[in-house]
Amino acid sequence: MRERLLQAAMELMKRKGLKFTISDLAAELGTSKRTIYEHFESKEHIVGTLVDEAVSEVKRIEQGIYRDESLSCAEKLSAILTILPKGLQLGDHRLLSDLKRFASDEWLKVDRLLQEEWGTVRTIIEEGIAAGQFRPVHVPTIVQLMKGASVSLFDADFLMNTDCTLAGAVRTMADVFLQGLIPEDPNQEMKQ
Numbered sequence: 001m002r003e004r005l006l007q008a009a010m011e012l013m014k015r016k017g018l019k020f021t022i023s024d025l026a027a028e029l030g031t032s033k034r035t036i037y038e039h040f041e042s043k044e045h046i047v048g049t050l051v052d053e054a055v056s057e058v059k060r061i062e063q064g065i066y067r068d069e070s071l072s073c074a075e076k077l078s079a080i081l082t083i084l085p086k087g088l089q090l091g092d093h094r095l096l097s098d099l100k101r102f103a104s105d106e107w108l109k110v111d112r113l114l115q116e117e118w119g120t121v122r123t124i125i126e127e128g129i130a131a132g133q134f135r136p137v138h139v140p141t142i143v144q145l146m147k148g149a150s151v152s153l154f155d156a157d158f159l160m161n162t163d164c165t166l167a168g169a170v171r172t173m174a175d176v177f178l179q180g181l182i183p184e185d186p187n188q189e190m191k192q
Contacts, residue, residue, distance in 0.1 A: 022043055096159065
């Protein structure tokens with residue numbers, strides 16, 4: 001039942017943002033509010049659980065990618081930079097805005113992930129440089145650039161005013177960091 005509650009809460013969040021109520025959730029599931037309260041003490045507890053699961057999912061996927069010896073450093077870096085949780089829709093500008101406005105403790109968890117969880121990325125870049133897969137660069141600067149780019153892509157105003165999805169934006173970010181803006185074919189004429 002707990003998983004059904006969380007899934008239904010995610011569906012409500014997609015439709016209503018954080019403006020759903022426990023009564024809405026009970027109606028969605030065709031159950032009583034009491035049943036919900038047997039599993040979660042409040043709507044905030046449900047939202048907190050969803051955010052915690054999304055953060056854990058990102059970290060779990062990241063570690064799986066890092067340990068995958070079949071991937072090059074560039075493939076690992078690209079895959080890690082484009083991780084988005086499958087459950088909680090962090091690409092929804094309304095949800096991000098609602099988290100910042102109405103669930104600041106939960107937004108801090110997402111922000112902390114975006115700001116602080118860069119050790120694996122740093123290690124992959126360092127390993128790529130050592131293996132000759134990446135050119136020598138000042139790693140702290142590159143990580144800071146990636147961090148800043150990631151934070152800005154998760155901005156609700158950006159997402160609301162672009163025709164690109166968050167998934168598309170993070171793929172573009174990863175591509176530019178790994179391939180640059182210059183075409184691969186040096187004979188291809190660059191437009192100015």
